[in-house]
Amino acid sequence: MAFAEETLGVDAAVAEYVRAQESKDQLRFLTCGSVDDGKSTLIGRLLYDTKLIFEDHLAALEKDSRKHGTVGDEIDLALLVDGLEAEREQGITIDVAYRFFATDKRKFIVADTPGHEQYTRNMATGASTADLAVLLVDARNGLQVQTRRHAFIASLLGIRHVVLAVNKIDLVDYSEDRFNEIRKEFEAFSSGFDFDTYQAIPMSARYGDNVTVKSEAMPWYTGPTLLDHLETVEVGEHELDAPFRLPVQWVNRPNLDFRGYSGTIASGRVAVGDEVVVAGPGKVSKVRQILVADAEAGEARAGEAVTLTLADEIDISRGDLLSGTAARPDVADQFAAHVIWMADEALLPGRSYLLKIGPKTVTATVTEIKHKINVNTFEHVAGKTLDLNEIAFCNLSLSAPVAFDPYEANRETGSFILIDRMTNQTVGAGMVWFALRRASNIHWQSLHIDKQTRADRLGQKPVVLWFTGLSGAGKSTIASILEKKLHLDGKHTYVLDGDNVRHGLNRDLGFTVTDRVENIRRVAEVAKLMTDAGLITLVSFISPFRAERRMARDLMAEGEFIEVFVDTPLEDCKKRDPKGLYAKVARGELTNFTGIDSPYEAPENPEIHLRSVSDPDVAAEQILSYLRDNGLLTSSQFADTGAYI
Amino acid sequence: MNVHYSQNTIERLSNLRRLEAESIHIIREVAAEFSNPVMLYSIGKDSGVMLHLAMKAFYPSKPPFPLLHVDTTWKFRDMITFRDNIAKEYGLDLIVHTNQEGVAQGINPIDHGSSVHTHIMKTEALKQALNTYGFDAAFGGARRDEEKSRAKERVFSFRNASHGWDPKNQRPELWNLYNARVAKGESIRAFPLSNWTEHDIWQYILTENIPMVPLYLAAKRPVVERDGMLIMLDDDRLKLRPGEKVEEKMIRFRTLGCYPLTGAIESEAATLPAIIREMLIARTSERQGRLIDKDESASMEKKKREGYF
Helix, strand or coil: CHHHHHHHHCCHHHHHHHHHHHHCEEEEEEEECCCCCCHHHHHHHHHHHCCCCCHHHHHHHHHHHHHHCCCCCCCCHHHHCCCCHHHHHHCCCCCCEEEEEECCCEEEEEEECCCCHHHHHHHHHHHHCCCEEEEEEECCCCCCHHHHHHHHHHHHCCCCEEEEEEECHHHHCCCHHHHHHHHHHHHHHHCCCCCCEEEEEECECCCCECCCECCCCCCCCCCCCHHHHHHHCCCCCHHHHCCCEEECCEEEEEECCEEEEEEECCECEEECCCEEEECCCCCEEEEEEEEECCEEECEEECCCEEEEEECCCCCCCCCCEEEECCCCCEEEEEEEEEEEECCCCCECCCCEEEEEECCEEEEEEEEEEEEEECCCCCCEECCCCECCCCEEEEEEEEEEEEEECCCCCCCCCCEEEEECCCCCCEEEEEEEEEECHHHCCCCCCCCCCCHHHHHHHHCCCCCEEEEECCCCCCHHHHHHHHHHHHHHCCCCEEEEEHHHHHHCCCCCCCCCHHHHHHHHHHHHHHHHHHHHCCCEEEEECCCCCHHHHHHHHHHCCCCCEEEEEEECCHHHHHHHCCCCHHHHHHCCCCCCCECCCECCCCCCCCCEEEECCCCHHHHHHHHHHHHHHCCCCCCCCCCCCCCCC | CCCCCCCCCCCCCCHHHHHHHHHHHHHHHHHHHCCCEEEECCCCHHHHHHHHHHHHHHCCCCCCCCEEEECCCCECHHHHHHHHHHHHHHCCCEEEECCHHHHHCCCCHHHHHHHHHHHHHHHHHHHHHHHHHCCCEEECCCCCCCCCCHHHCCCEEEECCCCCCCHHHCCCCECCECCCCCCCCCEEEECCCCCCCHHHHHHHHHHHCCCCCHHHCCEEEEEEEECCEEEECCCCCCCCCCCCCCEEEEEECCCCCEHHHECEEECCCCCHHHHHHHHHCCCCCHHHHEHHHCCCCCHHHHHHHHCCC
16 A cells, blocks of 8 residues: 555654554443533533644634633633534533544544433433443532433443543532542442443543543542543443344345345354344345455454345345344344333324334334333333333334344344334334244244244243143143243243133134044144244143043154143032132033043143142242253243343 | 455454444445435545445445535636546546526625625535435535534434424434435435544545545645635636735645635645644644634534535
């Protein structure tokens, strides 16, 4: 390159600078605080001290300070960042502003976001692309309601690094006690948030103490200055360790010989020769070529804009999500998500909005607002609609299945915006929490996906737990408790209950022996499909005949059928009589009743034999132990998700 | 094709690589979402970087949109030559639009001043071109670090049917999800370089060896001092005022516009590394050389509301 020769001609400082630029990385952070905490002043101070304020800006600033300033004759640094006329007149920040400065180590992009309650949407906007949040508090006032809100929103938006900037410390005589008081209060309430790093710094943005230069007025503070911390804080790239994801933005077809899929890698890495799969249809191919921007490369990583060509001609278009074959995204047309509402007109469940997730746009409705979240107290509140700046946990239903990851696992593939179909305004922002169970596993049609693949995807071993026993023995109660326990452990389950199935699938069947057999046959077939889908299926049926239980067992693979005999004596069942059926029999209103006038053939060698259960919870634990002991239950990675929300 | 810098030794993408990827993402998103996009090409260094990124974004295809240059007829001659060469070299369609009504009225920066000239020959001319061709999206090379009102502008910046910008009613913009929905007649101005700084731009030009108009490099050129600025005599339309005298000076430009409105700086920096060295010790911002920003500090916001880029 011509530049290399030229470099030799300029002095060492420039050469050094150029080299430093090559390895300089980028940190995006946002500042948030209440109205007078001094956010704009702090950013102005950072720009001023890193000498990114030029003389002509300074001249304009001096002029503006006289016109709009709030600090008397001094230069009002806040006016540097309050860009819009209205803001300068009102002395407040009304919109997100992006500011830039750099040191030898890093380039910084600062989102300055307003602190007023009505501007929560702007803070969420700034937070969505930030690695770190600087939360400002006024040392005189201490933590405010807004501070809690800012910490909560930062955490909700997935920010893992925070700085507590205790500003205006000069106004409390640089008091160490006051600083510690505020610091401890913050630590107490923020312990539930999942921040990776946290640093509290006492400072005066107005005079520059501990912003870029260590304060001489606070010898008791031994920590870093704000700038030191920002320059050195490790913001590990979570997206680099996550599984490979490439949302396809653009299909590149210059001629018949080249078919490339372009997009920005959302997470993970990819190399030539890797197997990739299109989420949804499940078509698999191999990476033939990688272009990072316009340069051929052997591999590429999260954050890079690439174009891939594949070994096979498969149908891929804008909006598809490519992943590796091992860890695949969810595909569903219903999911639960946190939604932040950003429009004056309230969100109405049932109304149709456009939902843009990655490069894909579908129509969507919020089917249910599960609860709203009070951003100041973090309490859950009921609500039918969602107003401007409110946050809720909602169920959404989409017009077509989309591929995604939970936001917690992947910020890029787990985020979406909602657009009003009439005004085209961006009215909401959402973070997917999980796919709704009823929507999972119905979009896998490819022959390449088998039971094993599906089970691996779900991270579990599919089995059928077949509960048999007399009416009233406790089968459904135990199955229901067991399902809850499995669900909490992140397992994907389904309960087939005798009474429920008779309302739909087996509505046409009576209680004659023939019908009882057909009843069991159908249920066994359904259980087989569910096992094939990778689920843990709990069948709760009286199923009185050995032959039919045998038939069910034979449908499943070796070791997949677990017979659970809920062995409760007939006298106890009669006493419990939860559905009043034994009473009906006694009154002669019911015939062909198992155990009375129709036989029950007890299992000879059930895998699990529950004798005279008195506590269904204990029985459920007994079954869990059996599953664990036989290697059918692997420990879950999903335990305790979202406990604080 | 350029050499790809391996990131194996660096866990995080470097600032420039992250900026590059982000810009390409934005450019691809516009191309995919709009039916008739256009790239505003002003011939300056930022336009040059933006065009370079567009070439990368669609490689080995060409960018699927034309370039548009709004020619005020007062650009430096070097700029026009450079523009035509670039379009030919890159193999792209170039649309050149001039406000013919303005030409007929004889509007010029010398007699009418910067604000009338800019309004008629740039802002109005741009609106004419966008209307004539029915473009629903226009790329611009503006950066947020240039000026205060730019700092609050979205990457996808919505314009109403009369091309106006409403700073208080901007669409929230989260993650890298850009709302591209517009009704008929409305449009989006897309700014792929939003997060770049002047330093980033020069660094990238140097690293990527991007061709630039020679006016950015110092050379001996004829100048006259006027209103505290050094104005280059690019043709004989600039009449000398009493007392003004033409001098040959070693000068260069930090920003390029209409030549009578663009101030040069005295400089010995004749190479890119030398420019970077100068920039490291710079005491004034690049827009300082532009007369159009001088009127009052909120002037850019006013112009943008009216449809200026």
